[in-house]
Amino acid sequence: MAPIHKLWRSYSQAKDFEHEISKPEERVLLILRAHPITNTGWLLMGLGLFMLPLVFGNYLTSLGLSPNQELFMIVFWYAFVLSYLLGRFYLWYFNIGVVTNRKIIDVDANNLLNTITTATIVPNVEEVEKKSLGIMSSFFNYGDVHIETAGEFPSIEFLKIPHPSEVVKIINSNMKINGRSNPPS
Template identity: 30%
Template sequence: MTAFSAYLESPKNVSFESQEKGETILFLLRRHWFTNIRWVLFGALLLVFPFFYRIILSGDTLFSSLPYKYSVVGGIIWYLFSFLFILENYLIWYFNVYIITDRRVIDTDFYGIIHKNVSEAPLRNIEDSTYDVSGIFPTIFNFGNIKIQTAAEAPEFEFEWVPNPAYVHDKLNDLITYNVKKFAGRHR
């Protein structure tokens, strides 16, 4: 597993905090890498902006009259906020995780360093699942959404912009069918 993996099938040496004994992770999914392009480009623009600013506005400006030490402090603050912007967006992407195990589906929504929401549903409670791939880039790069309807506490799960949605959806339906047969005649 790398720091930029968006699709892992049967990952080794990976676990999560509420994993039960003997539970096997079948898929660990994050949003497709392409969905990060906007904040990555904006972060890169933030990092190179001071260089272009000095080149373009090298003449007499409000900032050219500032003492050098103020320019240095301003640059440090600029890069600190730029780095924090990039780090926060990366962490939000990295910790928004969708997990499919041999027993349940788990949707972890990470909203920043101080808030996350974890929803889960046993496979036997899944009533329906669909996927969609819509748009030019999702079609070209093969990513889309998987929607899961459940009879659990969280009535709907949405795995947003995940890689290989058709394949993951097919495997999830195979698991659901297997669990329906396995638990046939038992009370939910």
């Protein structure tokens, strides 16, 4: 299992990382996922849901339920909260972007059973732009990166990723190395 400080990492300049479609001459430059601060909403929601039985415990006992029924309701509630938190963590952890010296790959996990993988080769990249999302994104330095392509898929998006300006610079320099340059916006 990965150390906890690596588990929450959302911007990695990868060394020695291999993926299932890599070739020997291919190097992974970046592994990206949404900034950890974007998880604050669902983590606070989970904390609130976790505390709910403690706050309304007296109300539950006033319903006249047997101790077994109360225990069942509490266990069911905490199982629901845990499944909510695990589901949200899964969506954050497995929505990743990978930038190699040859390809750009976007993996979108919509739920446990539905994952969409989009990939393009660097020569198909037409334009790369970043979008800031407001005060919070400016303060914590995260935003969206949109990549327009000439390939089968018209665009690839990395949403709420840290250091979007750095990501754009790395992709643009990779485009120049591969014989493409980003047209001025």
